[in-house]
Amino acid sequence: MYKNFLRYIISVLFLLGVSGQANADFKVGFVYVGPTGDHGWTYQHDEGRKAVEAAGIKTTYVESVPEGADAERVIRQLAQSGHDLIFTTSFGYMDPTNKVAKDFPNVKFEHATGYKREHSNVSTYSARFYEGRTLLGHMAGKMTKTNVIGYIASFPIPEVIRGINAMTLAAQKVNPDIKTKIVWVFTWYDPGKESEAAQALIDQGADVIMQHTDSTAPVQVAEKAGVWSFGQASDMQRFAPKSILTSIIDDWAPYYVERSIAARDGTWKQQDTWHGLKEGMVAMAPYNSAMGSDLVKEVEQLQKDLASGKAHSFTGPIYDQKGNILVAEGSVADDGMLAGMNVYVKGVEGDIPQ
């Protein structure tokens, strides 16, 4: 009997301790899908977290959290242990985030790359990576000699298809003869499979390789084979110094700092953010001088135009593979169309796997 009583006392004390802590200082939690040292997706989110820390706000993180039942447990635990704002940084955390948000109305949640905001304390945010893909396409179209561009794709979701289309459209603009060959690996992160895919594309005649997967394996294969490549999510230049023309960098730091401060000061409001080159959420690593100063200048100009809105990645006329018009001449694709993109544009080989 007294044992149960003791347990009760202890748990009450524990809860008091936890809630007392929550009132005392403001804390931000992060949930990562990979290890912080992946030098890709998670690495960049962690850089953002460090910026929040540098702004004088306490943070904690949990890395390598599988998308699924574990995610909900981890998010719930962060919410319970006195975190006031929680960033969940992978698409697969969408439902768990909303589920936990329902039970913790006083905690703010921010979910990356998702679209569900079922409760008023859930915001979503993502970056317009496709703007970076447009620049990659421009370079790829100019640099290829075989006119075959190899693309390692992860999962057939709108974000990945959008990247393939943006790249192909930009490459076609500078080189109408190019073909985009795609290999789906059905993983975000499997260096063995990614490097086999890169090698297969190179063997099939691709002399420019790009990836929508997170490991550095493809650029290393490209370096060895002497073909061009592009880094993903963070600057991968040191893994393939000769081969990499540039990397698309995800810069979450300003957003994380802004939102953390807003939450601390009580000005946080639910919103849906989709930032790109203009706001700096998508940034480009230094351009490789091997592509020649003229091309570097061209790309830098294009980058400025995309940022200022003078150019748009999806400017009509755009046709799908069968030749049906998707975007009329003179207009650009709206965000709704971009968010749900599920067809290839003309010039991409093959079909989207189901």
Added chain:
Amino acid sequence: MSFDLNFIGILIGAIMASSVPLILAASGELITERSGVLNLGVEGMMIIGAISGFALMVITDNLFFAVLGSMISGLIISIIFGVLTQSLLTNHVATGLALTIFGIGMSAMIGKNFVGIPGKEFPLLFVNLKENIPFLGPIIFGHSVILYFAFLLPFLTNYFLRKTKIGLIIRAVGDSPTSASNQGINVTLVRYSCILYGGAMCGLAGAYLSLIYTPQWIENMTGGRGWIALALVVFATWSPIKVLIGALIFGGITILQLHMQAVGLRIPVQLLSALPYIMTIIVLVVISRDSRKIKLNTPTSLGQIFYKEK
């Protein structure tokens, strides 16, 4: 898209490279199983070999030490399995599964500081011959020394099991540990040695992945290859030469499906990744219908605990 002879040569070369970890791990496991021990910890020993090899490469900057170290660490991990199953007489299946889970967790912990470090170039042999001889060049030349060793290993294993005295002892222990023991053979010692050998080979298979195939360390980078190696031993009906053939088939499936995609052919990727296991089940069904063939190579005491009464 060209299907000229040289391209086919390159394709075969790529298939060979992808089958190396399977050959190494399966050949090691084959010896272990022929002595009557079922070690399901292949995946765990491989991943430990992968991280140890990579970590030693970073620390010592010496590829020889890295390869040697990966084998030793695979061996050390397998000692745990040996002590548990041979000395403490625990269940083989449960212990092997535990070893895999332990290996994956342990390697992730050791590997924390080695993520994101670029690997070192592993020397490839006869690279100029590879480029100058069409078709045969990319098949025979331009590989790492470990690949040549892996392709020799099944033949050596075959000879060892069939023609040497130690090979005969291992088979005797695997088929009937009681009779072997009555003949004065130290069953526990033989089984220990076979477990350690299997561990070392799995470690080497892991090092091939982290040092040569994708020179870097990534959590869980073996990606289920250990399980395929285990299936491969059964698929090969415990014959070393068939391990080689099976590894080429299993490796070929992965490489070909990527090439088929690049060409634009539609194939369900999920089905292809399940194919090695489906084929193993088919082989199991086929061999169980022909009892003469099973008896030929299957160690009859596989997975059974041997206890010598004193």
